[in-house]
Amino acid sequence: xxxxxxxxxxxxxxxxxxxxxxxxxxxxxxxxxxxxxxxxxxxxxxxxxxxxxxxxxxxxxxxxxxxxxxxxxxxxxxxxxxxxxxxxxxxxxxxxxxxxxxxxxxxxxxxxxxxxxxxxxxxxxxxxxxxxxxxxxxxxxxxxxxxxxxxxxxxxxxxxxxxxxxxxxxxxxxxxxxxxxxxxxxxxxxxxxxxxxxxxxxxxxxxxxxxxxxxxxxxxxxxxxxxxxxxxxxxxxxxxxxxxxxxxxxxxxxxxxxxxxxxxxxxxxxxxxxxxxxxxxxxxxxxxxxxxxxxxxxxxxxxxxxxxxxxxxxxxxxxxxxxxxxxxxxxxxxxxxxxxxxxxxxxxxxxxxxxxxxxxxxxxxxxxxxxxxxxxxxxxxxxxxxxxxxxxxxxxxxxxxxxxxxxxxxxxxxxxxxxxxxxxxxxxxxxxxxxxxxxxxxxxxxxxxxxxxxxxxxxxxxxxxxxxxxxxxxxxxxxxxxxxxxxxxxxxxxxxxxxxxxxxxxxxxxxxxxxxxxxxxxxxxxxxxxxxxxxxxxxxxxxxxxxxxxxxxxxxxxxxxxxxxxxxxxxxxxxxxxxxxxxxxxxxxxxxxxxxxxxxxxxxxxxxxxxxxxxxxxxxxxxxxxxxxxxxxxxxxxxxxxxxxxxxxxxxxxxxxxxxxxxxxxxxxxxxxxxxxxxxxxxxxxxxxxxxxxxxxxxxxxxxxxxxxxxxxxxxxxxxxxxxxxxxxxxxxxxxxxxxxxxxxxxxxxxxxxxxxxxxxxxxxxxxxxxxxxxxx
Numbered sequence: 186x187x188x189x190x191x192x193x194x195x196x197x198x199x200x201x202x203x204x205x206x207x208x209x210x211x212x213x214x215x216x217x218x219x220x221x222x223x224x225x226x227x228x229x230x231x232x233x234x235x236x237x238x239x240x241x242x243x244x245x246x247x248x249x250x251x252x253x254x255x256x257x258x259x260x261x262x263x264x265x266x267x268x269x270x271x272x273x274x275x276x277x278x279x280x281x282x283x284x285x286x287x288x289x290x291x292x293x294x295x296x297x298x299x300x301x302x303x304x305x306x307x308x309x310x311x312x313x314x315x316x317x318x319x320x321x322x323x324x325x326x327x328x329x330x331x332x333x334x335x336x337x338x339x340x341x342x343x344x345x346x347x348x349x350x351x352x353x354x355x356x357x358x359x360x361x362x363x364x365x366x367x368x369x370x371x372x373x374x375x376x377x378x379x380x381x382x383x384x385x386x387x388x389x390x391x392x393x394x395x396x397x398x399x400x401x402x403x404x405x406x407x408x409x410x411x412x413x414x415x416x417x418x419x420x421x422x423x424x425x426x427x428x429x430x431x432x433x434x435x436x437x438x439x440x441x442x443x444x445x446x447x448x449x450x451x452x453x454x455x456x457x458x459x460x461x462x463x464x465x466x467x468x469x470x471x472x473x474x475x476x477x478x479x480x481x482x483x484x485x486x487x488x489x490x491x492x493x494x495x496x497x498x499x500x501x502x503x504x505x506x507x508x509x510x511x512x513x514x515x516x517x518x519x520x521x522x523x524x525x526x527x528x529x530x531x532x533x534x535x536x537x538x539x540x541x542x543x544x545x546x547x548x549x550x551x552x553x554x555x556x557x558x559x560x561x562x563x564x565x566x567x568x569x570x571x572x573x574x575x576x577x578x579x580x581x582x583x584x585x586x587x588x589x590x591x592x593x594x595x596x597x598x599x600x601x602x603x604x605x606x607x608x609x610x611x612x613x614x615x616x617x618x619x620x621x622x623x624x625x626x627x628x629x630x631x632x633x634x635x636x637x638x639x640x641x642x643x644x645x646x647x648x649x650x651x652x653x654x655x656x657x658x659x660x661x662x663x664x665x666x667x668x669x670x671x672x673x674x675x676x677x678x679x680x681x682x683x684x685x686x687x688x689x690x691x692x693x694x695x696x697x698x699x700x701x702x703x704x705x706x707x708x709x710x711x712x713x714x715x716x717x718x719x720x721x722x723x724x725x726x727x728x729x730x731x732x733x734x735x736x737x738x739x740x741x742x743x744x745x746x747x748x749x750x751x752x753x754x755x756x757x758x759x760x761x762x763x764x765x766x767x768x769x770x771x772x773x774x775x776x777x778x779x780x781x782x783x784x785x786x787x788x789x790x791x792x793x794x795x796x797x798x799x800x801x802x803x804x805x806x807x808x809x810x811x812x813x814x815x816x817x818x819x820x821x822x823x824x825x826x827x828x829x830x831x832x833x834x835x836x837x838x839x840x841x842x843x844x845x846x847x848x849x850x851x852x853x854x855x856x857x858x859x860x861x862x863x864x865x866x867x868x869x870x871x872x873x874x875x876x877x878x879x880x881x882x883x884x885x886x887x888x889x890x891x892x893x894x895x896x897x898x899x900x901x902x903x904x905x906x907x908x909x910x911x912x913x914x915x916x917x918x919x920x921x922x923x924x925x926x927x928x929x930x931x932x933x934x935x936x937x938x939x940x941x942x943x944x945x946x947x948x949x950x951x952x953x954x955x956x957x958x959x960x961x962x
Contacts, residue, residue, distance in 0.1 A: 243472035244785055246502075248494040253467030254393035255386070256490060260426040261288060262337045269436060270422045272407075275329055276319050282329055284336075285422045287405055291395035292336045293359040300405055328355025335364045339388030341371070363388060396423065397465045409446045410461065415454040416446065417461055427464030429487035456482050463491045471498045473507055477514060484518055500526050500737050501784075503710055504761075505537045509544065526737045529955045530711060531555065533562045533649070539572040545579040549587045552576060556594035561645050567604040570595045574611060589619035596645070597627030649953040651675040651905055652693060653912065653942060654715060655701040656949025658922060668700035668720060672734070673943050674956055688926070688940040693960065697732060697741045702948040703752035703899075704728075707763050709784065711736060711955045714744075716765055717751040718948075724771045727752050731782070736956050748780050748789055753848075753899075755804040757811050761785070764792070764811065764832065767799040775800050775819045781832060796828060796836040801899070803851035805858055807882055812839075812853075814860055814880075815846045823847040823866040827880070840885045846874045850902035852909045854931055857881055859890070861911055861929065862897035873898060873917045877929075891934050897923055901951035907931070910939070915947045922947050 264270060264285070271283040273296075290296045299318065331352040334342050341364065349368045356365035367388075399405055399420075406418035424431035434447070449457060456478045463469045469479065469491060476498050483492035499511050500523070508530055515524035531538050532555065538544055555561060556569065563569055573591045577584045592614075597605065605628055614620045653673040657666050672693040679687040696715065704718025713734040719726050729751065731744040747765055754768025754776070763782045770776055775798035780789050795813070802816025802824075811830040817823055825841035842860065849863025858880040865874040873896035878887050893911075900914030900923070909929040915922045922945035928937045 243474040245470045245472045246498070246787070247468055247470050248498055249468040250463075250490040250494055251467070253463070253490045254390050257393060257426050257464075257467075258337060258339075258389050260432075261285065261422070264422070264425060264432075265337060269432075270425055272422075273318060275333075277324070277326060277329060280326055282333055284333055287396060287399065287420050287422050288336045288392070289333070289359075290399060290405055291392045292332070292361050292363065295358065295360045297399075297404060323358050324355040325351045327351045331355060332359055332361050332364060335361065335388070336392065339385035339392065341367045341385075363391065393467075396420075400465045407445070410449060410457060411446055412449045412452045412457045413454040415457075417458060419461060423464060427488060428460075429489075431486065451485065452482055453478065460486065460488065460491065463488065463494075469494055471495065473502070477510065480514065481518075496520070496523055499523060500735065501710075501712065503527065503530055505534060505541050506543070508534075508538055509541075509547070522737070525957065526711075529560075532558055532560050533711065533955060535561055535563055536568055536572070539575075545576060547576070549584070549591070552591065553594060556591065559643060559645055562649075563645065565604065566596050566599040566645070567607060570597075570600075570608055570611075574613065577613065585617075588613060588617055589623075592620045592623055595623075596643070597623060598630050599645075600627065649905070650956050651903060651910060652713070652952050652954050652956075653690075653901065653946065654706055654713070654950045654952065655696060655704055655718070656901075656913065656944075656946030657700075657702040658944050658946050666722070668702050669944070669946065669949070670696040670700035672696070674954070678939065686938055686940040688942075690943040693736075693956065694734060694739060694741070697743075699728075701728070704950060705751075705754055705756035705765065706950040706952050707756045707758040708952050708954065709758050709761065709763070713952060713954060714756075714763060714782075715950075716756050716763075717747060717754065717768070719752045724773070727769070727771060736954050736960065739957075739960060744782075745787060745789060747782075748791065749776060749778060751776065753800040755802060755813075757804045757806050759806055759809060759811060762832075764830075766804060766813070766830070767795055767802060767816070769800045775817075779830075779832070792832040793835040795830070796838075799824075801847040801849075801863075803849050803860060803863075805851045805853045807853040807858055810882075812851070812858055812880075812882070814842060814851050814858075815849055815863065817847045823864060823871070840880075840887060842880075843878050843887050843889060844874065844876045848899040848914075849874065850897075850900060850909075850911055852902055852904050854904055854907060854909065856883065857931070859909055859929065859931070861893055861902075861909070862900050862914065864898055864917055871917060879931075890929075891936055894927065894936050894938070895923065895925055897927070899948050901946075901949050903951045903953055905953060910951070912951055913942055913946045913949060921945075 265283075268283065271285060273284055273286040273289065275282040275284065275289075286296070286300065290300060296318075327348055328351045331342055331348075332355050334340055349371060352368050353365055356362070356368065400418070400423065403418050406420055408419055408421050408424070409416040410419050410424070411417075421431075421435055425435050426432075452460070455475065459469050459475065459479050460482050467490065471479065471494070476495055480492065480495040480499070483489075483495055499514075503511060503526075508527055511527045512524065512531065514520070515527055535555065552573070556573070561569070570592075573595060577588050577591070597608070600608065605624070608614055608624060609628075614624050651674065653671075655669050655671070657668045659665075660667050672695065673690045674693045675688050676691045677689040679689070699720040701715060701718040701720060705716045707714045707716070713736070715732050715734070717728045717730070720728060727750040729747040729749060731747060733742045733744055734740075735742070750770050751765060751768035755766045757764050757766070761783065764779055765782070766779045767776050777795045777798040779792050779794055781792045782789050798819045799813070799816040803814050805812050812827065813830055813836070814827045815824050823845040824847070825843075825845045827839045827841055828836040829839055830836050845866050846860065846863040849860055851858055851860045853859075859877065860880070861877040863874045864871040865876075875892045875896065877890045877893055879890050880887050896916035896918065897911050897914040898917055901912045903910055908931070910926060911929070912926045913923050924941045924945035926939045926942060928939045929935070930937070
């Protein structure tokens with residue numbers, strides 16, 4: 186092994202060890218959350234294999250479960266009804282209300298003072314009765330019940346004025362100001378508060394924050410949770426409400442249920458601190474330095490809300506460096522949804538994942554599993570060969586026996602003659618007899634002998650679908666235009682020989698809050714980002730907001746706004762960063778600014794501006810560099826200009842297009858860029874641009890290609906299967922929206938009508954996404 190590889194090995198833990206220890210063997214049942222199976226061995230494996238921190242401190246991000254407090258109080262109410270861990274009795278004559286001190290103290294300052302004065306002795310045993318508060322002559326049964334119900338549910342159960350008076354008396358003595366205020370509004374609403382609406386959910390959230398405050402101040406804590414020699418104060422009732430493990434432990438009757446200190450030796454103290462913080466707040470700080478340990482703690486102690494946040498982190502933040510660790514974790518604990526997501530990520534980014542040193546420690550079985558997948562996404566099959574060759578050469582003494590079996594998974598007939606010659610130069614393909622035969626058959630298939638049976642090879646077809654996002658369209662009676670918030674995906678293409686071209690469209694999701702058109706989109710780690718655009722047709726209706734869609738669990742997330750409102754602009758994604766470029770800010774002012782968003786720090790920042798203000802331009806990424814073509818300037822003149830853009834250096838002019846155009850598309854395939862559609866400038870006004878052309882970045886030269894068969898102004902576009910799809914838009918000559926979809930095949934220089942969109946949309950966007958099976962069905 187070279188010195189460079191040795192140095193790289195020192196930076197990361199052996200993934201062979203990691204994955205071997207994470208995974209269960211054939212004789213051990215997979216470990217499942219909440220299954221009751223001991224997680225001891227998996228814990229040991231996980232603790233050993235937590236990824237080593239990088240020299241730079243991992244970026245910590247707070248993840249919040251907004252529904253945690255609801256689950257928390259639902260469990261508390263159930264515990265009260267079951268009589269579990271009740272530690273205070275409110276006595277009124279012969280009646281008694283047994284409840285949890287923590288819940289009542291969260292709404293009543295007088296109860297907190299009573300505790301501090303020695304009213305409550307937290308000594309737990311099976312025989313000791315809860316401490317009593319004697320409330321004779323201070324309030325009524327109805328008042329006590331109203332306070333207790335409010336503390337646990339946030340509800341106000343008051344029907345008549347006489348009842349309100351009794352509840353107000355109880356609130357006054359116990360100082361339950363929030364309930365008192367709600368009753369006062371019901372009894373005598375002020376003029377300005379006629380529209381007051383009580384929210385029990387909001388009141389539960391306030392009580393939950395009060396419980397968190399009691400914990401942070403150490404008030405009423407009755408147990409210490411200890412790990413690594415460090416202990417943390419907590420409330421038994423809160424732990425029981427927050428996790429199934431603690432609830433079972435405190436109800437088991439074993440000695441741990443009665444002790445004032447609980448030892449959790451399986452956890453490190455930072456992880457225990459995070460677990461407690463989540464139970465009391467519903468939030469956790471996660472990074473690649475702690476997420477694996479915290480995930481396992483959530484599984485081990487059955488804290489479902491925390492587990493979901495960890496799974497969200499793993500899917501949102503997944504990258505080439507850690508995806509194999511995520512796969513190992515998913516397999517070790519039989520996390521099916523995570524496993525499916527990570528597998529799709531690896532298949533979609535196979536070349537990038539294979540470039541990470543950890544990849545070289547995959548087992549032969551694991552590598553074969555990926556190579557056999559039709560959905561393996563690579564730029565060329567020769568890249569698969571190179572990846573296999575590097576894996577074998579990493580430990581050639583031990584791996585030579587696997588080489589023929591692996592090479593059988595490389596689809597040599599998909600390679601061109603030049604690529605096969607490159608394969609032929611590899612020594613192992615000349616010296617290993619099995620590999621040599623595989624290669625010879627592939628070479629022979631290039632010039633088959635008359636009558637010989639042709640060599641067939643199934644192409645790789647990544648499991649991505651074409652998705653339409655937003656846009657606007659005419660309503661059914663053609664009286665006005667309607668913005669759309671719909672996402673559609675192409676479930677199936679019917680385009681065989683002799684068939685009428687047809688696409689089976691299915692609804693995928695809806696954009697939250699408002700519709701969008703004239704927006705821009707980007708995809709990173711199979712997550713869809715939607716930027717800006719317009720939600721209606723006025724100058725003030727142009728947006729700066731950003732949302733992100735997660736196909737894996739069909740959910741949306743609001744992200745920080747861009748610094749400027751933009752429509753008719755472009756967004757490109759390079760090296761994990763997204764650049765919003767130019768655009769129209771208010772139908773009058775055109776932008777030259779460029780701003781950059783990075784998901785890691787979740788922020789926007791301005792970078793080098795464009796060489797001029799532009800809108801309705803097109804962008805594409807080729808060989809890691811950003812290219813910009815055409816568009817309109819501040820005087821609404823359509824342009825031929827083309828430039829290469831760098832975030833620090835700005836624009837470098839390149840050879841202009843043969844034809845001016847704006848409202849067009851540009852896509853990169855292989856060694857070329859292609860532009861199509863849009864409008865061209867006339868002496869007066871504009872006209873549909875049917876002329877198309879391709880650009881060779883290495884030669885800095887443009888070449889005409891076959892004209893578009895139909896006008897597409899402000900269409901959407903994407904690349905699927907090495908072919909360009911251009912969708913919708915409108916025709917300037919007729920002012921009619923276009924519903925058709927055309928596909929361009931670079932190999933034949935031919936446009937084909939592929940069918941129609943579900944609606945004749947203009948100003949929409951398109952992309953490719955991996956859509957989970959349950960959504961596709």
